[in-house]
Amino acid sequence: MASAAFFFVGFLVLAGEAIALQRKDDLSEMEMDEDELLGLFEVMSSLIEDPGWARAHPEPCTETPWPGVECEIGEDDPSIFHVTKVHIGPDIITPTCKISANISDALLKLPYLKALSIFNCFVSSPVTLSPTLFGALSSLEHLALVSNPTLSGEIPSSLAEIAGLRVLSLSQNNLQGNIPKELGRLVNLEQLDLSYNNLSGEIPDEIGGMISLTVLDLSWNGLQGQVPPSLGTLQLLQKIDLGSNKLVGSIPPALGKLSRLVLLDLSQNCINGPIPETLSGLQQLQYLIVDHNPINSRIPLFLGTLQNLTSISVSECGLTGPIPNFFSSLNSLTALSLDNNNLSGTVPPSLGSLPNSMLDQLNLSHNQLSGELQFPEEFIERLGERLDVRGNDKLCTSNKLYLNKNISIYLEIPPCLGTKENGGNGTVQEHPDNSSRYHGKISSNAAQWLNPLEVLSFIYYNFAFCWIFIL
Numbered sequence: 001m002a003s004a005a006f007f008f009v010g011f012l013v014l015a016g017e018a019i020a021l022q023r024k025d026d027l028s029e030m031e032m033d034e035d036e037l038l039g040l041f042e043v044m045s046s047l048i049e050d051p052g053w054a055r056a057h058p059e060p061c062t063e064t065p066w067p068g069v070e071c072e073i074g075e076d077d078p079s080i081f082h083v084t085k086v087h088i089g090p091d092i093i094t095p096t097c098k099i100s101a102n103i104s105d106a107l108l109k110l111p112y113l114k115a116l117s118i119f120n121c122f123v124s125s126p127v128t129l130s131p132t133l134f135g136a137l138s139s140l141e142h143l144a145l146v147s148n149p150t151l152s153g154e155i156p157s158s159l160a161e162i163a164g165l166r167v168l169s170l171s172q173n174n175l176q177g178n179i180p181k182e183l184g185r186l187v188n189l190e191q192l193d194l195s196y197n198n199l200s201g202e203i204p205d206e207i208g209g210m211i212s213l214t215v216l217d218l219s220w221n222g223l224q225g226q227v228p229p230s231l232g233t234l235q236l237l238q239k240i241d242l243g244s245n246k247l248v249g250s251i252p253p254a255l256g257k258l259s260r261l262v263l264l265d266l267s268q269n270c271i272n273g274p275i276p277e278t279l280s281g282l283q284q285l286q287y288l289i290v291d292h293n294p295i296n297s298r299i300p301l302f303l304g305t306l307q308n309l310t311s312i313s314v315s316e317c318g319l320t321g322p323i324p325n326f327f328s329s330l331n332s333l334t335a336l337s338l339d340n341n342n343l344s345g346t347v348p349p350s351l352g353s354l355p356n357s358m359l360d361q362l363n364l365s366h367n368q369l370s371g372e373l374q375f376p377e378e379f380i381e382r383l384g385e386r387l388d389v390r391g392n393d394k395l396c397t398s399n400k401l402y403l404n405k406n407i408s409i410y411l412e413i414p415p416c417l418g419t420k421e422n423g424g425n426g427t428v429q430e431h432p433d434n435s436s437r438y439h440g441k442i443s444s445n446a447a448q449w450l451n452p453l454e455v456l457s458f459i460y461y462n463f464a465f466c467w468i469f470i471l
């Protein structure tokens with residue numbers, strides 16, 4: 001027995017040694033190309049504070065890994081590791097980027113690099129995107145340089161050489177100049193995010209060449225000209241955000257062909273109406289955000305056919321005419337903003353009374369709505385402060401208490417002269433003894449909207465703002 005036990009233990013020891021030997025062999029075989037390793041050290045030392053990074057990570061793909069570096073086994077030679085990802089960001093606590101952080105040409109020594117992402121690193125000394133460097137990073141699929149306030153200069157057109165690029169995110173930097181039309185050659189690009197920069201010029205029509213695009217975000221720049229109709233050819237698009245630019249002209253009818261579009265944000269531009277009827281083709285649309293544009297038309301009836309709409313914002317669009325009844329048939333609608341327009345007529349009671357209504361936010365403030373607001377009390381209570389009907393001169397509410405609250409005071413609209421309960425006809429009650437019809441709590445925010453002249457001057461300001469871009 002004893003000898004059997006000894007034999008068994010001895011076998012384990014031997015086997016263990018063999019495994020250890022095997023591992024050691026694997027490691028010494030699975031090395032990195034020396035040029036590539038030195039290239040990585042150079043790239044890291046151009047970015048981060050820690051001068052000892054190379055010493056602390058002599059085998060970054062195996063023995064001494066670092067969370068921001070990923071490697072893969074070579075396809076042609078499985079005994080060699082290659083660096084495929086370099087990532088610097090707030091999720092990697094230490095070391096931090098150095099004050100003189102820069103993007104090193106040594107990236108060219110990483111010929112297998114698929115993903116480069118650098119977040120919040122270039123914050124003090126100016127860094128630009130070198131056309132020769134980026135044009136040559138041919139293995140890249142994912143490039144994200146985000147939240148770098150001192151990353152400035154232009155977007156190099158050489159990025160178009162990176163044929164396999166699938167994600168290009170240069171958001172929240174300080175990039176200037178035009179969007180290079182050459183980028184239209186990136187037929188594999190799925191996501192393009194250039195938001196929150198200082199880009200100018202027109203959106204190139206060539207963007208219609210990015211046939212794989214699903215996400216397009218060019219918001220918060222200074223882009224001018226029209227929305228290119230060529231976007232209508234990008235059949236895979238799910239999200240278009242062109243908000244907060246200086247775009248003019250009308251919405252291209254071709255956008256109606258984007259049958260997978262979920263989000264369309266054109267807010268805060270100078271885009272004219274009417275909204276083309278072809279957009280009734282956007283059957284997957286959930287978010288329609290068009291606020292702050294001189295649309296100056298009626299609310300288009302086709303919106304009632306877009307059954308997946310969950311959020312509609314058309315605030316401050318110069319909309320006229322009545323609020324159509326169809327909103328209550330949009331069963332997924334949770335947020336509706338129609339404020340700061342010139343909508344008239346009564347508020348359809350159905351807006352607040354649908355049994356399975358999802359509506360959770362309704363802003364009708366600052367229009368020309370009139371008559372008695374006939375929302376059920378449960379609706380008024382459920383929405384609370386997310387219901388805003390203020391600033392409609394001829395809108396009134398029943399004069400009764402609900403849960404010890406005076407609805408008139410609560411909604412900041414006057415009580416009707418007479419309600420159905422006491423035989424009246426729902427006109428606004430006059431207060432000859434007091435110039436202000438608004439009693440009770442009025443927030444200072446609300447007060448600034450009470451004067452119709454101020455509302456008009458605000459609308460006038462918005463449209464004047466547009467003239468600057470059109471001229």
Ligand SMILES: *[C@@H]1O[C@H](CO)[C@@H](O)[C@H](O)[C@H]1NC(C)=O
Nearest residue numbers: 102103104105125126130133
């Ligand atoms: C940053 O790197 C680029 C490319 O390697 C180089 O051209 C540029 O001079 C560098 N800038 C600074 C401030 O070191």
Ligand SMILES: *[C@@H]1O[C@H](CO)[C@@H](O)[C@H](O)[C@H]1NC(C)=O
Nearest residue numbers: 174176177197198199200222
């Ligand atoms: C944006 O770019 C324009 C020139 O196109 C320049 O005048 C302006 O100062 C830039 N703004 C910022 C915040 O850098």
Ligand SMILES: *[C@@H]1O[C@H](CO)[C@@H](O)[C@H](O)[C@H]1NC(C)=O
Nearest residue numbers: 282283284285307308309332
């Ligand atoms: C709308 O959304 C539902 C799920 O919320 C989905 O099943 C449906 O395909 C979408 N599209 C249309 C046209 O209803």
Ligand SMILES: *[C@@H]1O[C@H](CO)[C@@H](O)[C@H](O)[C@H]1NC(C)=O
Nearest residue numbers: 320321342343344345368459
């Ligand atoms: C707003 O509508 C009212 C009547 O509903 C009309 O008299 C007025 O001219 C309109 N204002 C604008 C700026 O369209």
Ligand SMILES: *[C@@H]1O[C@H](CO)[C@@H](O)[C@H](O)[C@H]1NC(C)=O
Nearest residue numbers: 339340363365385386387388
């Ligand atoms: C409604 O819109 C006005 C004006 O844009 C805004 O001040 C107010 O906060 C909004 N109300 C709600 C409940 O969102």
Ligand SMILES: *[C@@H]1O[C@H](CO)[C@@H](O)[C@H](O)[C@H]1NC(C)=O
Nearest residue numbers: 399400401406408409415439
């Ligand atoms: C509610 O407040 C209004 C003033 O906004 C007042 O005229 C009305 O009598 C009050 N109603 C009730 C039932 O107290």
Ligand SMILES: *[C@@H]1O[C@H](CO)[C@@H](O)[C@H](O)[C@H]1NC(C)=O
Nearest residue numbers: 417418423424425426427428
């Ligand atoms: C509603 O009633 C008021 C006063 O009771 C009256 O002056 C007004 O003409 C009536 N309006 C209609 C449309 O009947």
Ligand SMILES: *[C@@H]1O[C@H](CO)[C@@H](O)[C@H](O)[C@H]1NC(C)=O
Nearest residue numbers: 433434435436437438439440
């Ligand atoms: C009018 O209403 C305001 C606000 O409630 C109040 O401060 C003021 O004293 C009233 N004026 C008259 C003449 O009743």
